[in-house]
Amino acid sequence: MPELPEVETVCRGLRPALKGRILAKVQTRRANLRVPFPHDFAKRLTGRRVGKITRRAKYILAEVEGGETLIVHLGMSGRFTIHGAGAPSKPGRFTHKVASDGSGDGTHDHVVFETDEGTRIVYTDHRRFGLMLLVPTEELESHKLFAELGPEPLGKAFTAKSLSASLKGKKTPIKSALLDQTVVAGLGNIYVCEALYRARISPKRNAASVAGERSTKLVPVIKDVLSEAIAAGGSSLRDYAQADGELGYFQHTFTVYDREGEPCLTPGCAHKIKRLVQAGRSTFYCPNCQR
DNA sequence: CTTGGGTCCTGTGCGC
């Protein structure tokens, strides 16, 4: 479930296994994910030391020695598992979802990294909506994937004022506007639903009408929802990773997402949560609490 | 310019 909090959690999980390590072996098991791997992808990574690992929006960025950065997007179903020496659990404890060759689920393991410590980091993605690229670090900011991205929702630049400015004049529903990565970078379907619920704003409301007063309420709520999810991921990562080496995926409990027909959890409300489709995506909301 | 819809791909869960 890779939205910003999950990507952040995966980043944090990858760091101890990858940062400062040399990529002893890199293997791609097919020619492409959503897009083809860059020319000589594995060859260009092999033997190089990994530097800083950061996140921008839903992208994982890993600097590699020689001035290039590995860009990873998890798409809808991308995930990493860590096996062996550098894994976050004791060696030999992986029992779950690990194929006989020590990989993730076996059939959809598309990329395998092996470090100089013998740690295997396996990228698994059954839908293949993910992406891996390798670009010169100095060209990152101007790269077309990043050039148009809006502010980081947890960053200082994301304020009621900045959000108001980008919503002004927008005719789309606020739900769709918040999924637009040029408005704010990293929100996905779940956390948009959760944030709008917590801010008591209807997903159907025109984006423009959220500029001003409502943005003042919405922005801190977005920051809270994401921060709490990261905190939950961070704390459950240790336990979950101990079980099978998988990073950043755990059972969330959401307040509205995927709760169609169930009672609203706001005290004294108990209206049924409704589902509607906006721009092809499911929206969950409480018609009583959200206006 | 903005906006909405189709599309990539595989898996799962539901109703019949």
Place this chain on the structure above:
DNA sequence: TGCGCACAGGACCCAA
């Protein structure tokens, strides 16, 4: 038990 359809956490591309 099997089948077909709707739907799934993302985001690009293109037509209107």
